[in-house]
Amino acid sequence: MKNNAPGLKPLKRACLTLTAMASVLGMAACTSASPAPTSPSAPPSSPATPTAGNTTFTLGTAADPESLDPAMVSDTESYRVTQQMLQGLVGVDPLTSEPAPLLASSWEERDEGRAYAFELRDDVTFHDGEPFNAEAVCANFDRWYTTPRSARAASTALPFEDVFKAYSDEPEVSLYSSCQPLGQFDVLISLKSRMTGFIPALASPGFAMSSPKALTELAADELTGTREGTRISEYGRNPVGTGPFRFTSWEEDRVELSFFEEYWGERGEVRDVIFTTIAHPDARVRALTAGRIDGYDFVTVENAGEVARAGLQFLQRDPYSVLYLGMNQDFPGIDDIKFRQAVAYAVDKPELISGRFLEGTKPARLFIPEKLGISGETVEAYGHNLDRAKELLAESGYDGSELPFYYPLDISRPYLPAPEKTYAELSRQLTAAGLNLKPMPTQWNEGYVDAVMNEDARAFHLLGWSGTYQDPDNFVGAIFGSYSNELAFEDNQLFSKINRARTLPNGDERREAYADISSQVAARVPAVPLAFPISALAMAPRVVSYPVSPVMNEVFNRIDLADIQPDTTP
Incomplete structure (x- = not known):
């Protein structure tokens, strides 16, 4: 089956401020705005570089990420950060959450669903300057398939195991067979049997592409360090992907990212991203109303009314x-x-x-x-x-x-x-x-x-x-x-x-x-x-739109900020 769906564009989506009562009783989901279509063969047009206003977006999160290597985790807070930096072959349509092209511009089902041929974008580089190509795709699949037991034992079931059921040490159980370059920007992934959910699964953050060079140099499968009791590799502290933002720092309760100037896709208005951990929901509300953050996730019933009374936005996800x-x-x-x-x-x-x-x-x-x-x-x-x-x-x-x-x-x-x-x-x-x-x-x-x-x-x-x-x-x-x-x-x-x-x-x-x-x-x-459960975010008035997603595919180059004035000088 051939897939040539339109490329992803920023999702223009914002909720009106709600009254305190409406915040808790009968809120409408903000998940229906339509993105503008774009050509799948070229990156979306880039707006003028913002020159005025605060281009930093700060999000209050409920917990620290466990690791910044998405192949080694399955928690929401880790994925929230890693999907800003790393991308997979397949993305998520912002309206339907159905699979959409991302690093792969198209794909074709072969051998009655036991293999898929992917045509890759030819204009993508990793943050370390390494090329994204078929060899890089196979390096990632081979890394996931051969993950050593010592690395697997440090966590619950990893994304590869959840989807493919086993690794190279149990080939009779694993549903994965091989990855084969068909050309510089064409790759064939073969399976042991038909997997109807294979293409949707590739949209999971756990299957994002990492720079093969960085995986090797930073010993991605050697979990020699610890962070808050979680074993972690040097790569898990310094990820390298193809996404709109690149890693800057991770200290204590704060992760900082910056825009990758050579990014192949939508530039957006946000230039710097800060994730700051604020565990208690009441503290997150106070941080937002005080202007220390631009938004936070996981609004509770107890603080939904306060969000509305403060004139803040309430953005609701469809339950998933x-x-x-x-x-x-x-x-x-x-x-x-x-x-x-x-x-x-x-x-x-x-x-x-x-x-x-x-x-x-x-x-x-x-x-x-x-x-x-x-x-x-x-x-x-x-x-x-x-x-x-x-x-x-x-x-x-x-x-x-x-x-x-x-x-x-x-x-x-x-x-x-x-x-x-x-x-x-x-x-x-x-x-x-x-x-x-x-x-x-x-x-x-x-x-x-x-x-x-x-x-x-x-x-x-x-x-x-x-x-x-x-x-x-x-x-x-x-x-x-x-x-x-x-x-x-x-x-x-x-x-x-x-x-x-x-x-x-x-x-x-x-x-x-x-x-x-x-x-x-x-x-x-x-x-x-x-x-x-319904989950929801609260946003400051300066956030004109935020890409709300049931599967939390929320990448911040698709955020619009009210106080950003583009440079329109010829």
């Missing part, structure tokens, strides 16, 4: 993440299906959402967002039924033993804007059913994710998944596609169904396959889907 209550089946008693069903019946999802999540957040019946069109009609809903929960607990033999419940502190995520308040309500509901919970609050930046992935003495935990590309496998494949320490969940029949669904062409059969997978997940209850 899922919050869930995880259960560790290695913990005594949780391996009993009746126990897990009791937990599902004990949860009152509408009550949990009310007053704790932004308006528009919906209870989750399955783990796949509505945007992907998978029916939940056959999925067990487990409506709130306290009596049934108590009956099942008794039948499971639960004896009132203490159940450690992990939840994060001082963090806002797209799927969990206020974790402490969410835990408090869930604790109330589960305790009412007869569960004896032991709260285990853990700082996000002090190893929360590592704890819920590896800590044996853990019964429950709060976590979620934010989609980075449009395909159901991005959700059920990543969460339930294989055994994980997080849930200690083993279901080979389900794993087989997920593997098969990946190969089905888009259409009714594939949608029905994912609906069946969702039904089987619900029947086994390895985790309880809680909500599809």
